[in-house]
Amino acid sequence: MNDDTRLRDGPGLAEELQRPVAVDTAPELSRTPGTSVYAALDLGTNNCRLLIACPSDDGFRVVDSFSRIIRLGEGISATGRISEAAIERAVAALSVCRDKIEARKAKRLRLIATEACRAASNADRFRDRVAAETGIALEVIDRETEAALAVIGCSPLVDARGRGAILFDIGGGSTELVRIERDPGEPNTEPRSKAWMSIPLGVVTLAEHFGGRDVTRESYRRMVAEVARHVAPFAAEHGRDLRDMHLLGTSGTVTTLAGIHLNLARYDRRRVDGIWMNGAEITTTIDRLLAMSYQERASNHCISVDRADLVLAGCAILDAIRSAFPLPRLRVADRGLREGMLVEMMREDGALRAF
Structure with a gap:
């Protein structure tokens, strides 16, 4: 994604999509309401994606991004577990995300994980290791929340x-x-x-x-x-x-x-x-x-x-x-959960004037 991407939309979202945001962060990446730099991380079954943005007059301006295929869910359908190799790939990618979040001084965060962490029997242990090694505490969202965020991100x-x-x-x-x-x-x-x-x-x-x-x-x-x-x-x-x-x-x-x-x-x-x-x-x-x-x-x-x-x-x-x-x-x-998270956080803070 370009460093100066602007996303636009019309008036407010449906009521059923405006649920409170539960942000779960580690001390190193603490949430500070009202800050102007926002970060949204989506750890999926296949990809790890990060978007960092600031509110702007016509939506928001992306200041940094990251995407890497990590195949976190590789083999889960057969073993029921996240493999050690997948964990290593995820930790490496999330370490890059951590560095970008810190470099951009983003304090308003939402850091989510989806299907692989919903399905794997060792998901809690994986999240504990991620928090210990990267300072990122992942919030595992349910499928309804995932669908709602996709709507917010794509409705424009x-x-x-x-x-x-x-x-x-x-x-x-x-x-x-x-x-x-x-x-x-x-x-x-x-x-x-x-x-x-x-x-x-x-x-x-x-x-x-x-x-x-x-x-x-x-x-x-x-x-x-x-x-x-x-x-x-x-x-x-x-x-x-x-x-x-x-x-x-x-x-x-x-x-x-x-x-x-x-x-x-x-x-x-x-x-x-x-x-x-x-x-x-x-x-x-x-x-x-x-x-x-x-x-x-x-x-x-x-x-x-x-x-x-x-x-x-x-x-x-x-x-x-x-x-x-x-x-x-x-x-x-070419947008989705990350954009949805950014919009939701910025609207909660009254920082988004147009999207």
């Missing part, structure tokens, strides 16, 4: 002329779906969350179960069918009357697809965030990926070796969602 990209969107966040260990829409007769209001669900399938868990390196058309169809089975109940209840709505996706899967669709030599957030893709473009891009070997995916600069064995699992999740919610357009969001 809901089509202003439409009624709402089916928002989805494809993670490493889980996938969240939220139906958000504006109230009838109030076209200029911010869309509200009407229903949400979370399924215990993400790119890491799906790839580990079905295989991610060598994906055939048949194994891909099996992945889609497995995800569709989990999505079906939500779609049956909340997938009717989709007029004037669109899909809104936040994840490495959709941003990677957008980069490949644009034939980018290297991934460029400025080109990807907010882009629209229609159904034919998504299908063509996924077909291109299915035709690639593992090595070809690994050598693509929009995928890289870090995602080469995960991207098709993500595409299978997307295809299952597209089938359940047959909407003609997808908007791609």
Whole structure:
């Protein structure tokens, strides 16, 4: 993310998304209300991401960021535990985050962990080690909070002329779906969350179960069918009357697809965030990926070796969602939980004038 990224939106959020923020910090990274530098950390099943920002006249200004694939959830579906190698990778990445937070003198923090720490039997021991070695005390959020933060972070990209969107966040260990829409007769209001669900399938868990390196058309169809089975109940209840709505996706899967669709030599957030893709473009891009070997995916600069064995699992999740919610357009969001946390903290402090 660029050092001068501004994110904008309209008026306040739905009441159900404005729950109090519970910040759990170590003494070294104590919370001081009213400070002007904010930090949001998202330790996911696959990635460790940090965003540091200051409020500005038109939203907030990003002053530092960090992202590293650490595969914290690698092997959890088989062993039920975070592996020692994954712990070492996480501690190394979080140490970098700690240094950035201290260098930027950020005092207002939210430091979260998601599915891997919800699922692993040794998650508490892992968090204790992280706190001892890095000074970062992780707050494990539930799936409902994860979905709500994704809505806050991505809602600026809901089509202003439409009624709402089916928002989805494809993670490493889980996938969240939220139906958000504006109230009838109030076209200029911010869309509200009407229903949400979370399924215990993400790119890491799906790839580990079905295989991610060598994906055939048949194994891909099996992945889609497995995800569709989990999505079906939500779609049956909340997938009717989709007029004037669109899909809104936040994840490495959709941003990677957008980069490949644009034939980018290297991934460029400025080109990807907010882009629209229609159904034919998504299908063509996924077909291109299915035709690639593992090595070809690994050598693509929009995928890289870090995602080469995960991207098709993500595409299978997307295809299952597209089938359940047959909407003609997808908007791609290179934003999500971190932006949601920053907005929520700044609004609590009265520091955010526009978003």
